[in-house]
Amino acid sequence: MPSRLTSTDVDFEAKFRALLGAKRESAADVDDAVRAIVGRVRAEGDAALIDLTRRFDGLELTADTLRVESDEIDAAFQATPPETLQALRTAHERITSHHERQRPKDDRYVDALGVELGSRWTAVESVGLYVPGGQASYPSSVLMNAVPAKVAGVERIAMTVPAMRGALNPLVLAAAKICGIDEIYRIGGAQAVAAFAYGTETISPVTKIVGPGNAYVAAAKRQVFGTVGIDMIAGPSEILVIADGANDPDWIAADLLSQAEHDTAAQSILLTDDAAFADAVEAAAERQLKRLSRGATASASWRDHGAIIVVASLAEAPALSxxxxxxxxxxxxxxxxxxxxxxxxxxxxxxxRHTPEVIGDYVGGSNHVLPTARSARFSSGLSVLDFVKRTSILKLGPEQLRALGPAAIELARVEGLDAHGRSVAIRLNL
Amino acid sequence: MPSRLTSTDVDFEAKFRALLGAKRESAADVDDAVRAIVGRVRAEGDAALIDLTRRFDGLELTADTLRVESDEIDAAFQATPPETLQALRTAHERITSHHERQRPKDDRYVDALGVELGSRWTAVESVGLYVPGGQASYPSSVLMNAVPAKVAGVERIAMTVPAMRGALNPLVLAAAKICGIDEIYRIGGAQAVAAFAYGTETISPVTKIVGPGNAYVAAAKRQVFGTVGIDMIAGPSEILVIADGANDPDWIAADLLSQAEHDTAAQSILLTDDAAFADAVEAAAERQLKRLSRGATASASWRDHGAIIVVASLAEAPALSxxxxxxxxxxxxxxxxxxxxxxxxxxxxxxxRHTPEVIGDYVGGSNHVLPTARSARFSSGLSVLDFVKRTSILKLGPEQLRALGPAAIELARVEGLDAHGRSVAIRLNL
Structure with a gap:
């Protein structure tokens, strides 16, 4: 049973706060293990990658087989059924056209004093894309991470995906090919992150690392941050559905369970102004859970973290949401x-009512890498902006320096920064 | 003596790598101390702030005096000399007009299938601005952090500044008043960051914390990240001056020393194609160092971290830069x-030649909070974008869902996500 909160109950605020504060992840403390792995890769390069891949992935590699051959990528692409290829291409095209609208524009202008100012955007030079292995090896994740980088103009996109006992998801390779990625390595975990950050004999270092991963990958990204850029560290997935009583309870139940099946730590919340509708959704969810291949995962998530919030009026919804x-x-x-x-x-x-969230996971065009754990209060989903950076521009001539210099000298003086003042004064013969 | 590197020397690449890799900060490990402070503030609220401020700042506060009264802010403003006030106003006006051009535009459009897509930007609800105390209590830092937040539309900006033995820099209060900030607390350190993150009886929590600080402040920001947003953690300041032999060596030396006076860990680098000019700059720097009030700091920085790179041609400059x-x-x-x-x-x-970097520190209009420690490879200076976040938008009708649904169902199928597929299929009676 998901928890039930009713906004007219006296203990509602306390229960709502408890819901907001509930920890869903038990973050394993893997920092020390990851530090050792990162240190080894940094010191030993390819040899460490080969040894760690043998140990963790049960796969025997050499420096020559770290990288996936283009033949293997082409073969995976050729073997992809036409309807799957078509779906991947539809997604790729829609994600590309949406993200092309996100390219920031340069700005360069001259103000009333004749000072030239501006902002110039440039792409980061190279990106390393981590793709998880096993069950969570999703081709859609390749598209969502690679397309914004491509649209931003990143010149080199390298990808890495662990191959447990040698197995790679061919659809991940096909998605990479559709994105124009041909530099792919068959390594994973903290060792792959370290290789991207510091480089090895075979793998050139990158400027920024993106993509989801397990606790080891997340810890490694945190540790190499600064040496390279990283994207957000995503937590378990969440959905809030705000629904009135005019919806089909089966549709809404299906949407709630589509998040729940991701992970036992995922969270699905229904907010409605209709208690009878809430009951109907709950009943529908119970029925549907029995038929899902990932029913055990979805059940655990819905039972442990799911919630139904009944409000007296949908006017209460914005503040709670x-x-x-x-x-x-x-x-x-x-x-x-x-x-x-x-x-x-x-x-x-x-x-x-006709926009299930799943459309956004695949083919809507918007990105499915989004801020979790209440961080949408201060951060945004993955976009082209994550693969560019801005240089601000100033250009003065002698006349502009005469006009603005004295104010700068005054502020340097009151801040006690002599040399600051002098670098202006010396040009004005002051 | 700064180190000297010459690009035609055989060991140039090794020396250049060593320069890039040199650690300038000795990051004190204050994590455990900070964890204890943050925990106390979270558990005890105002009482912890009062106790810790007594202990660390030598200042006796009560819940009633944590906040700076508006009378005190007004008095500081009134006591500011007119020429200083004018310089602050010039800076404020120029920073505001530049940052107003950074506001991102919402985007909402309908594609060929009739799918509505878009991006909507909204301001973060509240921001906590940390201002250091003592010698590094800079009014310009108040302007540079507060203005982008104001321009973004942040509704509440709270500021905190430690008052060692009661002393506050009146210019920091005056700068706050010019920015329209009237919520100011006289606390500092990790305890101030914790108060902003978790709230106390007197201080409401904020959504994002920005502003520079010492190792304790930086560690506290890292620890509360996730609960609130934070800005970048800035390292010691740096400048690279690329100059040909036609410059006045005294001007260039002044610019190099204006960074060096910030911090013994600051770094100033000259890159030139004229070895005689390099000698002249070095000699000018030695002369100027003797006359600076912060000469000891600037000398240590220039000696320990300064560098002069002589290239055969300025064509080598872009790649090195x-x-x-x-x-x-x-x-x-x-x-x-x-x-x-x-x-x-x-x-x-x-x-x-007429744009010394110091203009950008104060009155150019661009922001002086910028990426350090080589992070300009993947990140940008502070801007309006740091105080807004984006919600992506999708809206389909039944017709659009019929058109796009099958591709989403196919991708859900190949990814093994049943419930994902069902949430679309159920709406299409599939």
Whole structure:
């Protein structure tokens, strides 16, 4: 049973706070183990990668087989059924066209004093994309991480994916080929992150590392941050569905369970103004859970972390939703745009009854890498902006320096920074 | 003596790598001490703040005096000399007008299938601005951190500044008043960061914490990250000056020393194609060092971390500069725009002989909070973008779901995510 909260109950605020504060992840402390692995890769290069891959992935590699041959990529692509290839291409095309609108524009202008100012955006030089192995080796994740980098103009995108006992998901290779990635390594874990950060004989270091991974990968990304850039560290997935009683309970139950099947730590929350509808969704979820291949995972998530919030009026929804700050927010109500205008904190919003969140996971065009664990209050989903950086520009001539210099000298003086003042004064013969 | 590297020397690459890899900060391990402080503030609230402020700042506070009264802010403002006030106002106005151009635009559009997509930007709800105390209590830092937040539309900006034995820099209060900040606390260190992150009886929690600080403040920001957003953790300041032999050596020496006076760990690098000019700059720096009030700091920085790189031709400059990825980059050459077009990694660029970097510290209009320690390869200076976040938007009707649904179902199928597929299929009666 998911927990049930009713906004008119006297203990609602306390229960809501408990829901917000509940820890869903038991973060294993792997920092020391990861530090040792990163240190070994840094010191020993390829030899460490080969040894660690033998130990952790049960795979015997050599320096020559760390990288996946283009023949193997082509073969995976050729073997992909046409309907799957078509779906991947549809997704790739839609994600590309949406992200192309995110390219920031350079700005260069001259102000009234004649000072030239501006901002120039440039792509990061190279990106390392981590793709998990095993069950979580998703081709959609390749598209969502690689396309914004490509659109940003990143010149080199290298990918790595662990091959447990040699097995690679051919669809991950096919997705990489569709994205134009041909530099792929068959290593994983903290050792792959370290190789991207510091480089080895075979793998050139990158400027930024992105992509999801397990606790070892996340810890390694945190440890190499600074040497390279990293993306956000994503937590377990979440959805908040705000739904009125006019919805089909089966549709809403299906949406809630689509998050729950990701992970036992995932969280699905229904917020509705109709208690009878809440009951109907709960019943529908129970029925549907029995038929899911990942029913055990979804059941555990829905039971342990799921919640149903019943409010007296949907007017209460924006404030509660902003406190939850969900990764995914479905607005299955009569006027979704009106409700959306009243709230601010969400990674992605899905408007209306015919926009299940899953469309955004695959083919909507927006990115499925989104802020979790209430971080939508201060951060955003993955975009082209994550693969560019800005240089600010100033250009003065002698006249502009005469106009602005005295104010700079005064501020340097009151801050006690002599040499600051002098670097201006010396040019003005002051 | 700064180190001297000459690009034609056989050991140049090794020496250049050593320069890039040199550690300038000895990061004190204060994590455990900070963890204890953060835990106490979280558990005990105001009482912990009062006790820790007594202990660390030698100041006796009560819950009523944690916050600086508006009378005290007004008095500081009134007592500011007119020429200082004018300089602060010039800086404020120029920073504001530059940052107003950084506001990202919302995007909402309908594609060929009739799918509505978009991105909506909203401001973070509240920001806590940390301002250091003592010698590093800079009014310019208040402007540089507060203005982008204001321009972004942040509704609440709270500030905190430690008052050692009760003393507050009145110019910091005056700068806050110019920025429209009236919520100011006289606490500092890890305890102030914890108060912003978790709240106390007197201080409401914020959504994001920004601003520079010592090792305790930096460690506290890292520890509360996730609960709140944080800005970058800035390292010691740096400048790279690329200069030809046509410059006045005294001007260039002044620019190099203006970084060096910040901190013994600061780094100033000259890159030139003229060895005689390099000698002249070095001699000028020795002369100028004797006359600086912060001469000891500047000397230590210039001696221990300063470097002069002599190249055979300025054509070598872009590649070397991009590897250094300097926080500040001065291009004191005949064609600064031409050189700028050839390089990519720099936090801020200062074009031509009449744009000393110090103009950017105060009154240029661009931000002086910039990426250090080679992170300009993958990150940018502080801007309006640091105070907003983006929600991505999808809206389909039944027709669009019929068009896109099958591709989503196919991808869910190959990824083994049943419930994902069902949430689409159930709406299409599949």
């Amino acid at each position: 902003d406190r939850i700050a969900p990764e995914h927010l479905e607005l299955a109500v009569e006027d979704p745009d009106g409700l959306f205008a009243k709230l601010r904190n969400a990674g992605a919003v899905f408007l209306g | 991009d590897r250094i990825a300097p926080e500040h980059l001065e291009l004191a050459v005949e064609d600064p725009d031409g050189l700028f077009a050839k390089l990519r990694n720099a936090g801020a660029v200062f074009l031509g």
